[in-house]
Amino acid sequence: MAMEKTLVIIKPDALNRSIVGEIISRFEKKGLKIAAMKMQKLHEEKLREHYAKHRDKAFFQDLVKYMSSIPSVLVVLEGKEAVEVVRKMTGHTVGRKAEPGTIRGDYSMSVQLNIVHASDSVEEAKKEVARFFSEGEIQHYSKLDFDWVYSNDEKK
Secondary structure, three states: OOOEEEEEEEOHHHHHOOOHHHHHHHHHHHOOEEEEEEEEOOOHHHHHHHOHHHOOOOOHHHHHHHHOOOOEEEEEEEEOOHHHHHHHHHOOOOHHHOOEOEHHHHHOOOOOOOOEEEOOOHHHHHHHHHHHOOHHHOOOOOOOOHHHHOOOOOOO
16 A cells, blocks of 8 residues: 655644644544654754755744754654645644644644644655654554555555
């Protein structure tokens, strides 16, 4: 069964607000597989690389400072069309514009303190997973409930 992997970073604000478990639970309940997970204080150099597309924006320095202030929880999720599914679940980047029922819609009012980062394309997901996880950290296992998450046609 061909499954996509995507990166989610549960940001420092979520950790400080004690909602990490709730966020992970939402992904699990949706039927996504946790392929890797770790808690880590992110270094400025790696964050500068990760957010390079925002380098020239006024908020860049504050973003790097905030993201490196305390640990984040990094998660690799796996599933059919995982990138798109996770993006829908996280909601609009601006928390106050995110639909109720999405993670940001339920827990965020901010642009920067918006609870989670989620890869925005399959190509970016591959780069981001490799940026934060070694191949040895990615777990390969059969998730028993996939028989109850995907139909036989979807598992081909």
